[in-house]
Structure formats: structure tokens, C-alpha cells
Amino acid sequence: MPKVEHENIDNLNAVLTVTLEKSDYEPKFKTELSKYRKQANMKGFRKGKTPASVLKKMYGKGVLADVINEMLQKELYDYLTDNDIKILGQPLPSADQEPQDFDLKTLQDYVFKFDLGLAPDFEVQGADENTTFEKMVVEPSEEMVDEDLQAARKRSGERKAVEGTIQDNDMVKLEVAELDGDTPKAEGITSEFSLLIGNNTNEDLKQTLKEKKQGDKLKIDILNIENGRDEDYARRYYLDLDEEEDAEKEFNNEFEATITEVTRIVPAEMDQEFFDQTFGEGEVTSEAEAREKIREQIKGFYNGQAEALMSRDIQEKLLELNPMEFPEAFLKRWMQANNEDVDEETIEKEYDNFEKNLQWSLIRNKLVEQFEIEVNNDDIVEAARRRIRQYFGGQSMPGMEQIVDSTAQRILQDQKQVEQLYEEVLTDRTFEVLIEKVNVEEKPVSLEEFEGAVKAAQASNIPAVAEEEE
Numbered sequence: 001m002p003k004v005e006h007e008n009i010d011n012l013n014a015v016l017t018v019t020l021e022k023s024d025y026e027p028k029f030k031t032e033l034s035k036y037r038k039q040a041n042m043k044g045f046r047k048g049k050t051p052a053s054v055l056k057k058m059y060g061k062g063v064l065a066d067v068i069n070e071m072l073q074k075e076l077y078d079y080l081t082d083n084d085i086k087i088l089g090q091p092l093p094s095a096d097q098e099p100q101d102f103d104l105k106t107l108q109d110y111v112f113k114f115d116l117g118l119a120p121d122f123e124v125q126g127a128d129e130n131t132t133f134e135k136m137v138v139e140p141s142e143e144m145v146d147e148d149l150q151a152a153r154k155r156s157g158e159r160k161a162v163e164g165t166i167q168d169n170d171m172v173k174l175e176v177a178e179l180d181g182d183t184p185k186a187e188g189i190t191s192e193f194s195l196l197i198g199n200n201t202n203e204d205l206k207q208t209l210k211e212k213k214q215g216d217k218l219k220i221d222i223l224n225i226e227n228g229r230d231e232d233y234a235r236r237y238y239l240d241l242d243e244e245e246d247a248e249k250e251f252n253n254e255f256e257a258t259i260t261e262v263t264r265i266v267p268a269e270m271d272q273e274f275f276d277q278t279f280g281e282g283e284v285t286s287e288a289e290a291r292e293k294i295r296e297q298i299k300g301f302y303n304g305q306a307e308a309l310m311s312r313d314i315q316e317k318l319l320e321l322n323p324m325e326f327p328e329a330f331l332k333r334w335m336q337a338n339n340e341d342v343d344e345e346t347i348e349k350e351y352d353n354f355e356k357n358l359q360w361s362l363i364r365n366k367l368v369e370q371f372e373i374e375v376n377n378d379d380i381v382e383a384a385r386r387r388i389r390q391y392f393g394g395q396s397m398p399g400m401e402q403i404v405d406s407t408a409q410r411i412l413q414d415q416k417q418v419e420q421l422y423e424e425v426l427t428d429r430t431f432e433v434l435i436e437k438v439n440v441e442e443k444p445v446s447l448e449e450f451e452g453a454v455k456a457a458q459a460s461n462i463p464a465v466a467e468e469e470e
Helices: 022-039 052-082 142-155 203-209 231-238 272-279 287-321 328-338 344-370 377-391 400-411 415-437 447-459
Strands: 003-008 013-020 087-093 110-118 132-138 158-161 171-180 190-196 217-221 254-266 439-445
Touching: 003 052, 013 052, 022 052, 052 110, 087 328, 110 328, 132 287, 132 447, 142 272, 142 287, 171 217, 190 231, 203 217, 272 287, 287 344, 287 415, 287 447, 328 344, 344 415, 377 400, 377 415, 400 415, 439 447
Parallel strands: 132 439
Antiparallel strands: 003 013, 013 110, 087 110, 158 254, 171 190, 171 254, 217 254
């Protein structure tokens, strides 16, 4: 039977020595070779009749290496599990481990030594009612409610033609003709396109258009209509020139533009159709109820952000209250072994963040165990669906749930994404439990104060939760 010896170097490092005697692995080795013989179909021999000596010569070393590696891994992890030894990363071959030569002529005993990085033993401090955290509270103003209500009315509104002066967010249809001086050029380029008057519109052109209305004329620089658009874009979308046929066609930048149509989104009336479309059928029946619903939504939005900020404070406080020592040399070796393309300089640079991630990972996992936090398959499916909804800005639209469901199912086919979703849900649930356990004091703040706190948090981002513990 294989023998495992455990030696603690200090409270952070240990060595496991695994001895595999010939009698431990030889039967399995012979069994695996026999399997090869039954399956072998080599030229000159009938299937299954290849001499054992030939197979042993051709495949023996590889088979022996696989058998020994499989037994070795089993012995290692059985020992760690049976003795409840918490390690960081995975066991690494010791620096003084001698290379093994699997000599098939004389099977022998093999000795393997592995270095272990030991996880610190601790109980989480600060995860109870004796620790107090502030939670910022934003009370929605009437202006905020008005703004969201008008935005909802515009989303449900219709774009209609208008005759007055052009405004921001109007859609303007322009007929353009290439100029030669102040008059349209004979056989010059003509075209028609629509332009949304928005943040992307050239500022000088926007101000000029906002003094115009349908039927007016103005001069424009066809290459300076929207910010970030190049000549290729102008050729294709403003002038409707063919990319290949008109590639050599030259033109003047100055065009005369005639405003042929101006359309504007007219906000929806606040009737039952609008309420049902915006808030769900029968949920709201009056403007007062709509405003209260919006107020709740705004509160929910800022409450979610406030809890995220408080969760960050909780994380930082728990890191402070639960300092840990780590086997630094071992962990740097482990990082190098798992990132062969990364040089030592990069590992040195990244180590502090890595260690902080590892510290938080250990704290979180201890809390998961302490509070018996669980994540099931339904939780992961709903997390995938929630992620898809966020792609649509959290807005409910007709037929959207069918898209959400089908896209979520595709995400769940990717094991890596499933693991990411599991980690996200587990972390979120851990913070939910922590918020219930600690003492929370609400602190009313203005929107400006709150947004400043959010920006400060984003500027000093804490690294994400690590997964380095075994």
C-alpha cells in the first residue's frame, strides 16, 4: 500500500512524501498493458495477438507514467481530504525532487516529494452586529421623477412631422447638392439623408440647424456633419456613392442643404395604454400612481448602488480585521507554474493584488461555510437571465423574455460562464447575509454626494474575488 509522510516546515509550509512501491503499481500496470494488447491492431500481427514484449517496448513507459501519476494524484488528495489539510493552490514538486526514470527492465519503488502552501486557520472577525456600517440613502426629488416620467412617455411616443424651429433630438431630412461657389454645381453630386440632432452632431452645425425649420436652406461641410465620421463614411452614407464604382469620384466639401422634413418624438398621452405598456397591465391607473411607481424604481436603483458601496466597505473592513500570513515563496512558485508565459518581474508586480484576492477568497469561503450559504441551478439560470436583461438596459419590451430565455440557455452551455455566474451569485448572496448580520445605519445624502462616492469607488477598484484556494 502506498505510504504518505507529512512534515510541517512551519505554520505556512509543509512537505508530503509519497512512496509507491513496486507491489503498489505493478498489478495496475500489467492490467493496462493487457488492455492495450486486446485493442492493438499492428501490422504483422492479428488483432489482440501482438506480443506483450512488443507492446511493452512501444507503449510501456507511457502506460507506466500514466498509472503512477493516477495513483500519485489519488494518494495526495485522499490524504489531504482524510486529514482535513487546507492548502493554497495545488501541491508543487519539491525543488529537490529527483527526476524519475521509468525503467521497464527493472521496476522499482518510487519516491515523490511535494511542497504544500498551507491555508491559515482563522475565524472571521467583524461579521456580526458589533460592527457598524453606513448605508447612503438618496431620496428621489420631484425633478428626478419628472425626468423619468417624461423619458418613459418619449419611449412610448411617436415620431411626427413638425413645422416649428428644430430642437435637440429632432430627425432632420436633408436634400444636398454639391456647390460650385455659391450655386449648385452643374452635374454635381446630389443626395438625400436623415440626421438626428444629438450629441454626435457637429456643434456649429447643430446651432445653425436649431435656428432653421422645414423648407429652409443652409450651407454645410459634408465632411464635418457628425463627430468621428471620416470621408469614407460621408461618401457612403451622406452621398450614397458606391464604394467601388465611385472610388475615384472627387467632390467639393461644401454642399447646399435643403431641410425637407423635420420629425420629433411626441410623448405618449398618460392614458391606460401608456400605463400598461410602461408598468405592466393593471399595475398603474393614474398619473399619481405612475409617479409613485417611478419613485420606487428610482429608490430601488439607488438602493442597489448604495448596497454595492456598503458591500465594498464591508469587504475592506473584513480584510482589515482579518489579517493573514501567506507562504509567499510558495505562492509565487505556484503563480509561475500556472502562468509559464509570465516572467518573474510581472509576478512580483502582481503579487500584492493576488494576495489580497486570496485573503478575501478565504474570508468569503469561511462565511459561506459559517452561514451555510448555498447556490442551486435555478439561481444560476436566473443570474444568466438577469445578465441578458441588463444588456437591454433593464427595460421590459414586448417579446423580450423569449429572447432572454433563449440567450440565457446559450450562455449556460458554456461551462466557464456557468462557473462565473456561480461565483457571482455566491458572492452576492454572501454580502446579502452579511448585510443582515452587521449593524447598518442609514445616512441620507444628496444625489451629488452619492454620485461622488460612486465615482470614488470606481476610481479605487478593489480586485475581484479570487479562486485560488483548493
